[in-house]
Amino acid sequence: MPKDPERLRATLLAYVEALRCTGRQSVRLRSGWRRGLSSLFLPIQGAVSRPLSVVQAPLPKENQPSLESIATPPSVPPEPTDRPERARRLEALRQTTAGCRRCPHLAAFRSQVVFGVGNPHARLLFTGEAPGAEEDRQGEPFVGPAGKLLTRMIQAMGLQREDVYIANILKCRPDLPPGTPGNRKPAPEEMDTCLPYLREQISIIRPEIIVALGATALEGLTGLRKGISALRGTFLDFQGTPLLPTFHPSYLLHKPDLRLKRQVWEDLLLVMERLNLPISERQRGFFLTKS
Incomplete structure (x- = not known):
């Protein structure tokens, strides 16, 4: 995984777009990953005045997922078994x-x-x-x-x-x-x-x-x-x-x-x-x- 935060953010946003294109509405994340990913989109102390949200990313506006919906999905569809x-x-x-x-x-x-x-x-x-x-x-x-x-x-x-x-x-x-x-x-x-x-x-x-x-x-x-x-x-x-x-x-x-x-x-x-x-x-x- 890229160590540079900006590069990592870009990779994650590209991943979100790929998921959206395949019809996925949510992903399963461990609690540790949720905290880590959320921190990528929080403001850097003294650098910016408000958090960076997924809505600001250059994704299509329709059906645009938010960081919250990705990090803590309300429901996860069952994985395919057949x-x-x-x-x-x-x-x-x-x-x-x-x-x-x-x-x-x-x-x-x-x-x-x-x-x-x-x-x-x-x-x-x-x-x-x-x-x-x-x-x-x-x-x-x-x-x-x-x-x-x-x-x-x-x-x-x-x-x-x-x-x-x-x-x-x-x-x-x-x-x-x-x-x-x-x-x-x-x-x-x-x-x-x-x-x-x-x-x-x-x-x-x-x-x-x-x-x-x-x-x-x-x-x-x-x-x-x-x-x-x-x-x-x-x-x-x-x-x-x-x-x-x-x-x-x-x-x-x-x-x-x-x-x-x-x-x-x-x-x-x-x-x-x-x-x-x-x-x-x-x-x-x-x-x-x-x-």
């Missing part, structure tokens, strides 16, 4: 993102929005940073070389792509100057703008574990600017959901080191253990060096 309802909500969100133009430079550059793919009831969600060229063409995340490796990693866990959910923080391919090959890292402000869509995907799917693929994805989710080597192997928290950072598959492709592959596999073993998935002795021995 697959059709979750699929319906995901499709509604997909349609909303398809027309998104919050980042005009990205909207002009993209071929299409790359929303996400997988099981609406997935227990495990993988997220990367942004679509690449191949994902932009096909409209599905992780379908290029790194995506093929991710598929093999999922299969090594005894799962299929259809069992999990795969997404990116950014739904558009980051733009590049004409004729420039490759891809670029998304900017923090781009991820902040698009993150509310991923938050809503997570809210709908309610995975038991999130795996952040790469340092950029981890920064976009948590604001942490640390290398994966320093944080991998340890579960963090993302709004109450365990979050495990590990190396991005593209990093494994560029650096085919057996020890690195073993580190990623050990991370996935932690996920399997947390999900109570069966683990064979053969699986436990993947990528171990032979003595």
